[in-house]
Amino acid sequence: MRSLLRGPKELTSARLSLLGLLFVVIISFSLRGRQDTSTTPVQRRAVRRDAGGALAPSPAVSISSNSSSSSSLLRRQDYSCDASRPCSNGACCGGGGFCGYGPTYCGAGCVSNCDAVAECGQYASPAGKTCPLNTCCSEFGFCGTTTDFCTGNCQSNCVLHPPPPAGSPKNKALNRVIGYYESWSYRSSCNKKAPSDMPLSELTHLYYAFAFIEPVTFKLTTMDAQTPEELFKLTVDTKRYNPGLKVYIAIGGWTHNDPGPYQTVFSDAASTEANRQKFADNVLKFVNLWGFDGIDIDWEYPGADDRGGTPADTENFVLLMKTLRQTFNASPRKLGITFTIPSSFWYLRWFDMPGLLKYADWANLMSYDLHGTWDANNPIGAIAQGHTNLTEIKLAAELLWRVNVKPEQVAIGFGFYGRSFELASSSCTTPGCAFKGGAKPGPCSKTSGVLMYYEIQAILDQVPGLTPVHDEDAAVKYIVWDNTQWVSYDDADTFDAKVAWANAIGFGGSLIWAVDTDDDKFSAMSGLMGHEVAHVDLAQRATVESQISIARSLQGENGQDCVVLKDQACKAASDLRCFNGETLVGWDRDGCSNDQEGKPICCPSSTAPRKCMWRGSGGDCNGQCHPGEATIALSSWGGKGAGFDGESGTGQCNRGAKALCCEAGDWKNIVGACRWTGCGDDCDGSKETEVSSVGDCSLLRSRGRKRTNCCKVSKAPPKSLTCDHNSCFFNPAACVVGEDEYGNRPTKRDTMLWADLEERGNRDFKWLTNPSALLIASRALGYPDPAGYMRRLRQNLAGLARRWFDMRSRACGDPSLRQTDFPNLDTAPAGGQVEHVVPLAFVLGRFPAVANHGRHWRPVPRSSRNPVPDGPPTRTPAINEAFWRDVWRNPNALPESFGPIRQPDQYVNEQIGSNSNPTAFTMLRDAVNGQKGRFEVFNSPMEIRRFERTVDRGVGGNETAVEEWLDTLRETVAAFQYLNDPLVVTVQDDSVARVYQALQRIEQVIPAAEGLSAHWNEAYPHYFRQVSEFTRTYMADRIRYVRNAYASDGSPFREYVLAEIKRIEDQIPNMKYAFED
Template sequence: MAINGYQGVHSTFGSVCNSRRLRLRDEEYFGASQKFNRANFRLESFYVPMEPCAGSSNAAGVPEAKKELAYLHRPRQHRDREHRSDSSHRHRHRNRDHSRRNGDAGEVCLVNGIIEDHPDRPVNVNFNYSPNHAETAHAVVVRLESDIPKGLGARLGKDNQTDSRAEDGWCGYGPTYCGTGCTSNCDAHAECGEYAVPAGTTCPLNTCCSEFGFCGTTKDFCTGKCQSNCVEHPEPPGGAGGGKTLSKVIGYYEAWNDRSKCHQTSAKDLPVDGLTHLNYAFAFLDPTSFKLTTMDAATPAKTFQDVADLKVLNPNLEIFVSIGGWTFSDNNTATQPVFGNIARSSANRQTFANNVLKFLDTYGYDGVDIDWEYPGAPDRGGKPDDVKNYVLLLQTLRKTFDASGRKLGITLTAPSSFWYLRWFDLPGMIKYVDWINVMSYDLHGIWDSSNPIGSIVQAHTNLTEIKLAAELFWRAKVPPSKLALGFGFYGRAFTLADPSCTTPGCPFKGGAKPGVCTDTSGYLAHYEIQDIIHTNKKRGLTPVYDRTAAVKYMAWDDDQWISYDDADTFRDKIKWADDIGFAGSLIWASDLDDYEFSAHKALLDDTTIGKENVAEPIVAEVDASFGQNCYKEENEFTQTCDAGYTKVGADRDGVKCDGIDKSLCGRIICCPKTSGMTECSWRGSGGDCNGQCHEGEVKVSSSSYGGHPGESSETKKCSRGDKAFCCKTTQYDSLTEGCRWTDKCGAECDSDEESVAYAYDRWGWGTVFCHGNHYCCKKDRPIPFKNCHWVGKGDCADNTCSKSEVTLWTNDRGDTYGGCSWYRKKALCCTPNADALEEHLCDFDPCNDDPDFCDDGGGEEVDVAAARLARRTYIDPEDGLEYSYLEKRGAARPGMPRKSELVTKAGKLIWHSRPYPTGDKRDKLFRVGKGLATMTLRGGYGKASQLCTNAALKWIKMADLAKNGFQTEHLFENQLPKKLLETAITGVLPHVGVGVTPVLNAALITDANLVAGWNKVYGAGIKLNDFFEAITDVPKNYVAPLNTPADRLMTAIGDWGNMRNLLLVEGHINWVKGQLWNLNNPMSAAKLTLLLNSALKGNANAAKQIEVVLQSVFSVFSYMNDVGAEITWREAYAQLNQEIKNMDEHMPELKGIKAIFDEFMPAYQKAISTKAVLFVQDVCGQVSMKVTSTMAAQNTGLSRLLWTAAYYSKQTAKLKWDTKLT
């Protein structure tokens, strides 16, 4: 078939005989695996053209070719045959463009068309063609005799899009063709335009409607007598330019790779310092309850939490859960109809939205990515109503998220093919999603063999076709700022039919050889591509750089061919995307990168990616003990490690060491002093290297050079493979304590043990009749290793554990009877379990340690002048000495009025806060009602995690609140009025620290007027707003507020009759917030010194208390900036502002206070933030000064404290109160 002007994703749907051209139709002709024979069809007719066909009996001398008419096969069904049986590789995104054909799809001259009788395979139409004589054509039309679904005949007979045929044999629509003299299918209707039903119907995605009523995007459709949307190349809505493609870098993580038996990649192995977003792929849905689950039983739910924990490494990282994927909606699966069933019912949509919200709250994720592949598409189980229902589903998600009080994101994944994208109501969807992730990859693959383009090699991600795909979004009025461009960290590979033909367009005969790890024909991960390039450098392998298509391709091993991206092509695509205006990028998938993160570094043009992946302390302790915190010095002349690190070896790495002490030559390898790395050595020799660590060792680094110390005198560089730098670890023995290998073939673990790993023959006497040994560990302690698996097969070229794993054992058989070639051994690789040691948690509650520290309403000052100095006593458990320190405390009980006073020149001004229900009075706080005495948000804010470096708070529903530990919190603290009045009479705005004193611009209020008006009752004739609700069942000593400025303002802040501005929050966070609003340090200098001294003596609890206070400071700002609480903040501010306005307008003595308040609040907000920053800097500075790296290396508690302080010292920019109060 002649393929003229190949246009990738821009295909046309529909066939028509018009003028003298036959347009082949790329539509759903045959269902998968349907078999047809001659009995099902009959030859309808030949249509004789106006002039004879070249190559027929009437025209000789024209070269002829013979080929099967591939479009009769089901063109959009790829059946996953290019994927290995391992289910993991059936879950990746699919963007198989079954419609990426040009509008003309080949103009053919068809002669001697016949239908062959092949009962065992689909019908083939054999024909001769000549691309140079396409103006005339014979057409074969077949009609299905029996009722076989989706058959060609069925479509011709029943589909109103099929051409009608007039007497003269020409095809078309309208009266000329379907009126008098029409021979068949005379009720046909066009896809669009004048003769569509209804008339004037436009095309999906606003594509062009041609003169003859067909939809497409090429010149034939968009020019000439085009009927509607006649723009061949639309411009981006709003114009191009100003893009920041890398402003969002979304890495997808294939969760099944956590248990992969080769190139295993856990969540913590990802370079999260290079990502802004991470999408967990994929969550599935229970077909009945619509609850989120892992993809299968082999993928543990713990992977959800493993991904959530990455926020410790990158607190700015936003984590989304991606639901769906290709396999989820695959044919013949129980999950295929789930999305459609959910979207079809409003009740189901709400159930689904609630389930998603619960999942996001449970794991602290930031949003959801919907990957429905694909709504509406009949070959993917789609239904016509999917189009509108998908929009309704997104609308329900958005409404549910907005009502939750959390700022949660919604994205969707979209294909780049017209066939699938036509069923996306993009204008409707874009209203409810934050952006769209475009799968601009997988444009070609071995599935092309069953499509009209045929079995020719093409790049699976090329800029030429990506540009055309983007125009589909422009047609739908989706601006580039709402799109994230997809980048594939893999390549599509082929076996060439002719090894001498290696350029795009050359024929292929199948998929390439399976990769070492992916084990998938036609597909190679980035790390496998890099290995091929590295291995074949000396063999003259030269990748070709197609600058126009922004892609590289190469041929190797005689007949293997692949296309892929690297730094050059990433840069080309990003430049185009920036010029167009894209505002994001997505990676499929981050775990397909090599362990050096070379793909991430190339995409982001940043060689530091991965270097900042410093784990939190206890995980860091485990990781350090297993080599993950070690580093290799880039400068060969630097022979000393950073503070806290020790030299364990060196990598020669091309450095000339002639005449130099080997121990002083090369790029040094350094590990933390706390890691306990011992007996380090390079494993593997020159030539064909296969460096492999021994039992109990971890691989710290690898290199083709090797270095010092080495297991032999061999210094030759590897020609293939790498040497491994391996170290013993002190943690190995403690982890494996109590574990053993069973000593008899076929023996199982004891009842008090569980099997962690398995070997075919541990002791050397196993046979096919008796074999198998288990590695058993005691059940009464956490399992020491996870995901134990054997690496290596065939020649075992890839038989080394990853950097996050320890080698438990090496053996030539592993877990099967077959062994390795070349005397190599397989490796039993396991991931150390941090839970088997200890977690670094800030589970210390200062409210329990010191009850007075967190009295309900803590920080709400009674009377500074009269406050007593309470002597506090602390007995150091280490030395038994009693220490004393002084703190200012109030004496009022929680929930009761607290006295405040301000000494002025006109006398002492006294007022009281209002009584309020304390945190234990849930029945009063959560009373049902709509008045002022009803809390706006029924629930509370608590820690999202106990991890010391996670300061986020989460909203907890009323039913899920713990009975203790939560306190009633005034959004605007009771300290505010005094701060305001001080400003009103002194003219000095709130501030902390040194510098220029901020002065009020508004006119001051005299001391006399303030004292006279503050507690004065408003005039009887003045009508003011309601400021509290009269309710029953209040304490006996409760008195309704007076109609004075002071009582009304304090009531607006919160009391029994006005609970709109109260929330529940954990006690110690309430305390810290109160101290900051009073512009005091949350921990006094005396107490900080006391705790630090105790921590230096080994008191881990004292160290942890300092960490908790640091964490709580950041939690306060997490709370004050929370979107959910923002509604309450604004309502509380509105009440506060109204009372200030009442004073200004109706109390003459306080005239001008509104102008003062308007200047006061921004300054007060800034002062609170500044106080928090200064406090954190002071605490972290003192910790850094007093806790040396040497001390930390010898004490786990100090190590954690030092790390936490260093972590928070870098986060002070987050200590801003950004809530917009107006």
């Protein structure tokens, strides 16, 4: 277990008053709870910083706690000086022996530091300088936020309590719930938590904490050698149990900037344009390799000299975020960027919040760890105070309002742990009482001064007579046990108060440090969310998913695509109706005031389930469907009456939920004996049915990962039609070398298969310019054939994928594509083709045409007689025809520094793969590759008239014809499974980014090329969104034709065909590129 402990962050504000020659300094230290790199938690050192730099002609300084329940305290600090004892904060020591700025202190009679300048105002440098974060500049040149700074003769930004900027929607604080997962908890000896142990159903985002940045290379790596790399994948795998979950990688953390090899890495990575791009490229490769959905930059802290920062960090951090955003935007996949911020002025002042939020999605405010044992070494003194305090959180948020950060741009932080003290006396136990150190270590956290939430709950359970004290103004609770042991913490009451305030202000979300420190009952999470939170039963969820897959393959009547129409107004249950083509299977009261009113539950009529009823009763409900039933919906209310049955009425559950359960066709025949298989293993065909195999075996090596993919059935499902061939058998021309010269159709060299060629390429991709209709022909670079690919594998060339993508199932309705080991490295597998993940036809033909014409392609097949884009105009201005005529194919257009390839079109081609860059390729089954090549240029996987003729022959009893058209459909689905495999996504994203960077380099040396990279960023996602839409439409239209053709009985294959096309149809919504939302 690693420590949550940190050093204090700042002196929030200083107060200056001339009355009575007293200085009043209000000091608030905020602390970020994160990790420590040691196996055993270690107290972080205290760090003192004086934000106000307050000076006074009197040694008396009054310090008051910000907690409403803390007593007012007096602490003396010497602000006098002389020639041998300069001012402690570097101010001028005046002749009168006191510290200050301006002529009175720095002029005649000054005895030390006489060149000092004020923080702000008339005596600052430059004169009139304002304060960081637009805080108030006092009459005497100090920055702060209290009345002594912001009233009277305040010099600038004189607003005492700025309101939050208007416009943020209210009641959204729990719409985004971010849980940080401490990676070191995975190897804890006493409280081991895996990512799958987290409250996955409640989180919208799961953040893995942390990845470190390697010095010099700026590559991401684990925090230490003890953290296994596979934990990255295990964390991303949690999306299997909550499809809406986004998983981010948090980079940095407190200990990243501890003294040592990593301390200056953030500063170094941000310091130059080259370093920023290097870091961004490495981050993109990392998130795509493991499948993360975004990053959280946790730099603690830029600019702060005690944390290894430099003054240049403020500007450079913004430039780093800009580079990250541009690099992510150049990738087809939508990736998120967030960053963490402290609640303390001392560290927050180094953040250019408006600048950073131009490129980040939101900021995560660490509004916890405001106090701890480190206070003993700071002006506030050794007094016990809550580590979280709503009053101080409100003041911290005002620092953001001062720079016009909207509440919706910020997630507020909650801590699932407490700060603990050993009090100096058992007779004084309230906030503000003295402490002499940290409380006794917890049995598992083993760190004095901090207790995890599960340890606090154990104390409450095991120590008799404990009565928590609720500080309602500060919105925190504390307990005292063993006379002097004291800890503050949050629970349902205090979470509720903080959430209510956050909702009223308009915060855009919540973050939790850390979800793995909750107890096994999820007490903290339940308190935060306002309802009981339960574990996700992973085995049950996996089994249910498997059973659903089988049930769909058996009869397709299991409630898929059913919807509760919650947006409709409450109506009498007897009056509820569904849209045309849908069937009403039940209703849900859903909070309607009348117990016989509700919302309809509608299912597609073609697959609507039968015999539905709500299960679950009593206060806890706990609705569970019976064997042979499918769960259609869950609700706290349910709907009994108007012809629909239920085990209870429509009263609301106190806890848990009711389940709408419907008979699931032949699902009742499932025994429920699902098993886990290794990567690439098959089910026992005589006893088991195979379910989806997509997911866990997608990396270059399996790492021993398993997945559910086989379940026994007591009654065998209807036998699938067998497809013993693929489309290459029925149409050999479909599998010949690539596209024609316009990227539209296969060539007619039927005997020249891809597998027969060693030197690939030497194909021209042609298009016509605007306005002169000049013919531009770019010749593709050569690239390896399968034999050449295998030869490079035998040479152990780094970066080559060592598995290939094959369709192994012969079930006509099964489009499953798998990564498969090469049988041996001596011979290429039969039917394997080396494949450009990013198609040549787009890079050399379609893209340059868009950039020249300033128009996108429409999603229709292109005739070789008119290869011209005529779709909507581009945002980026068109690039003049002269560039394409004189420069694009000029073999010496680029300077020698570009290397051996100095011709722009070939230099771009090199980025997506060639003989000299073979790592951009994969090997794919020929039939699937053929379908991919066709739909990528808006050609039908099978020409429509041929498809319809083939279907018609199948209706008449020709089984071979049925196999032929089914092959077309399942191979097309398989192509999109391939395109969404994490390995392929990584190769694709890397290639797309390399092209973007190549175009930028070309722009830097050829002025006429300006706009190339902007066109690429615009054209690539626009084009391939159209590709996926075109293909989905083709599939839906062809399946509709098949259904109509088999509408009447009589065909010998009708039952089987309708079952197979349903299995394929279920996959159509997933036929998208990874970058599409």
